[in-house]
Amino acid sequence: MAASPRTTKGTTAGAENEDVLAGRSGRVAGKAHDQAPLLEAGQGGERSSAAPSHSFTIVAVLIAALGPLYFGYSLGYTSPALPAIESQLELTTGQASFFGALVNIGAMMGSLSSGAVADAIGRKGVLAVAACPGVLGWLIIALAQDPLALYSGRLLCGFATGTFSFAVPIYIAEVSPSHLRGGLGAVNQLGITIGIVLVYALGMLIHWRTLAFIGVLPMGVLLLGLTVLPESPRWLAKNEYQARLVAALRQLRGAECDTRTEMQEIQEAARQSSAQPRATLRDLFKRDLTWPLVAGVGLMVLQQFSGVNAVMFYSGTIFRAAGVHSADAAAFTCGLLQVFMTGLAVWLMDKAGRRLLLMVSAGGMAVSSAALAYSFWLPPGSLAASYLAIASLLVYIAAFSLGMGAVPWIIMSEIFPVHVRGLAGSCATLVNWTASFTVTQTFQYLLLWSAPGAFLLYAVECVVTVFFVSYFVPETRGRTLEEIEASFKTL
Known part of the structure; x- marks a missing residue:
């Protein structure tokens, strides 16, 4: 059952708590007084200049x-x-x-x-x-x-x-x-x-x-x-849960922080989104969504077609060829490397930016895939072949974890407008899993065709990723979701 519309003008702390409880039982009907003055974000309704x-x-x-x-x-x-x-x-x-x-x-x-x-x-x-x-x-x-x-x-x-x-x-x-x-x-x-x-x-x-x-x-x-x-402030604004939006931002940014500017930006984007009809699959192909759709879905496809699942699947064989016969130990080693490099990506993401990390990552994967392919042309069982293969594998995993592992998911969550974010994000995720399944199922056939040829194909795809990122993927570092959405409208 939908809750009744409420105004936030002059709302007391008790009334706000009532609104929070009411908001849990259903969606607020109507506009909930969009033009009503916002609650002050500071403690007790007072303005605060405290840092978030x-x-x-x-x-x-x-x-x-x-x-x-x-x-x-x-x-x-x-x-x-x-x-x-x-x-x-x-x-x-x-x-x-x-x-x-x-x-x-x-x-x-x-x-x-x-x-x-x-x-x-x-x-x-x-x-x-x-x-x-x-x-x-x-x-x-x-x-x-x-x-x-x-x-x-x-x-x-x-x-x-x-x-x-x-x-x-x-x-x-x-x-x-x-x-x-x-x-x-x-x-x-x-x-x-x-x-x-x-x-x-x-x-x-x-x-x-x-x-x-x-x-x-x-x-x-x-x-x-x-x-x-708390619930996502963007979702609360989109569905006009005014008091819950205030409470969520206070909880996320600190009760002493003045969040009115952030709240106004979120609400303005939500108002513009509300003017849009309910999103359908056809809407994803409108001109103003072409760029984010190409960037978001394209990265999902390229992430999987880089062959990461295939390389990880083949890691046990590479370790055994190098004299490491415990598949569990090999897998654990690769996993630890992924954790370390992904932790480094967490630290670098808001310093280096998404685009740079993607291009460095894809470039490193291209070089290591080519080196892995070359190891198959060396004398089988030789120390040179074994060492090159294992070094290429570790560099590939490190490079993937630095950018191509995390950034496509971050970009997907950032670039779609709020009124289609659920639908577009769901489609991008479906494409990712479909591509993952496809790569996994075709890898054995590629190996039967040519093992070095398979890894060369992945190397070429990684080179394509570098060019794709340079032409189609925007830099989103330091920009609000609302600023990112607005930027696509000017293209």
């Missing part, structure tokens, strides 16, 4: 990052667990492969629905929705006695993963101040890499069923954390 405190914003981002941690945990689970599952439940090779691939299919399903759900019940709401199948999926896998149960659980984990891959970058972008948005946005990718390393490390020590039960824990903590997190 971003400590709670960082807490909110870290809680939301439990979603990508779950994402990484789900992706990495099969590496340590699948051999034991295959043996204990007597799976065929085809069944084991299908179990691994189902996370991609589930993620496609999750990405399809996530935008509509996020627009309907909020960015915070869609995180809660994703957590529920996430919990159920791991419980089913942990208790599974047959392939059908395994498939069901893996599909649910994939659905949650796909939803998180859309919802978390959007939520982080919409709660972060412009000067910190890049670094905080990169925490999304950092969460993924930590999840992968965590499941690799635990998988070397504990049973696959216990490993699945542990997958429930991040979702339990996330659901508890969501009880204290």
Whole structure:
């Protein structure tokens, strides 16, 4: 049931609390007095010149990052667990492969629905929705006695993963101040890499069923954390929850900070968005959305077609050729490198900028892919071939983690106008997962055709990425989401 419209003029603290409670039960009808004076953002309604405190914003981002941690945990689970599952439940090779691939299919399903759900019940709401199948999926896998149960659980984990891959970058972008948005946005990718390393490390020590039960824990903590997190201010402004918008900005920026300028910018963008009809797929192809659509979706395709999943899949073979025969140890080493380099990207994102990191990252991946291809032409089993292959692999992983891992998700969350952000972001996420599935499924065929040829193709694609970024991807560092949206209208 919709709450009644309220005016914020002269609102007391008690009335504001009533409005917050009323806002939880439904969408405010009508315009909610758009022209009414804003509440002062300082404590007790007084103006304040205090600098904003971003400590709670960082807490909110870290809680939301439990979603990508779950994402990484789900992706990495099969590496340590699948051999034991295959043996204990007597799976065929085809069944084991299908179990691994189902996370991609589930993620496609999750990405399809996530935008509509996020627009309907909020960015915070869609995180809660994703957590529920996430919990159920791991419980089913942990208790599974047959392939059908395994498939069901893996599909649910994939659905949650796909939803998180859309919802978390959007939520982080919409709660972060412009000067910190890049670094905080990169925490999304950092969460993924930590999840992968965590499941690799635990998988070397504990049973696959216990490993699945542990997958429930991040979702339990996330659901508890969501009880204290504010909703996205952009979503609140778009849906005219005036008092909740005031409360959310106070919570995110500090009660003593004057957030009126930021609030006015958000509300003005929301008013312009409200004048737009409900977004449809056809709207994505309008002229004023062409540039952000090309940039956002293009980066998603190029991220996956760079061959990152293929290179990671082949990492065990490369380590074994170099004399490292423990696949778990090799995977754990690669994971640690990803965590370190992604942490570096978090620090650099708002200093170096998105475009520079993307081009340096893609350039490094191109060189290392070409070097990896060349290692196949050296005498098989030679020290030169082994050392070149392992060095190329590590450089590739480091380069990917520095930019191409995190930045496409950050750009996706920044460049779409608010009235199509849910739909456009959902489509971009779907494209990413579809491309990931395509690369994974075609890699074996490319290896049968030509192993050095496969990695040369990935090298060429990375070179194409450098040119694509230079021509189509805007620099968004230090600009508000509203400024980014306005800039596309002038093109």
